Amino acid sequence: MDLQPTISEGIVFLLYFSELPDKRQALKVRYPLEEVLLLCLVGMICDCNYISEIAWFGEKRLAFLRRFSRFAYGTPCEDQLGVILASLDVAAFQS
Numbered sequence: 001m002d003l004q005p006t007i008s009e010g011i012v013f014l015l016y017f018s019e020l021p022d023k024r025q026a027l028k029v030r031y032p033l034e035e036v037l038l039l040c041l042v043g044m045i046c047d048c049n050y051i052s053e054i055a056w057f058g059e060k061r062l063a064f065l066r067r068f069s070r071f072a073y074g075t076p077c078e079d080q081l082g083v084i085l086a087s088l089d090v091a092a093f094q095s
Contacts, residue, residue, distance in 0.1 A: 013038060014069060023087050031076045035069050036084050039076075051085070052078045 014034040022033045042065065043054035058065065058075030065071050076084060 013041070021089050021092055023089065024084070030073045031080065031084065032069075033084070035065075035071055036076065036081065038068060039065060039081075040085070051082050055081050 017034050017037050020033060020037075022029070024033075039058045040054055042061075043057040046057060046061075048054045048057045055076065055078040058081075062071060062074055065075065075081075
């Protein structure tokens with residue numbers, strides 16, 4: 001039995017959050033919101049409790065994350081990650 005995560009499992013997660021509004025200016029978006037949320041989820045599953053730990057995890061485990069999505073520009077640094085997460089519409093995220 002193969003317990004390795006599959007590409008389709010990553011896609012299902014990304015589709016779930018594809019309806020979330022992204023307030024950032026589209027032409028300036030380097031890190032898609034779905035990828036940022038995937039990074040945060042996987043980081044938290046791997047016991048990253050702070051934004052700094054999630055950013056570090058993304059940098060160190062980029063090859064693993066790319067099994068689920070493109071991550072064309074890699075993953076955001078701690079400061080960028082904080083700005084992106086702070087821009088989330090909490091009400092839309094909770095619904």
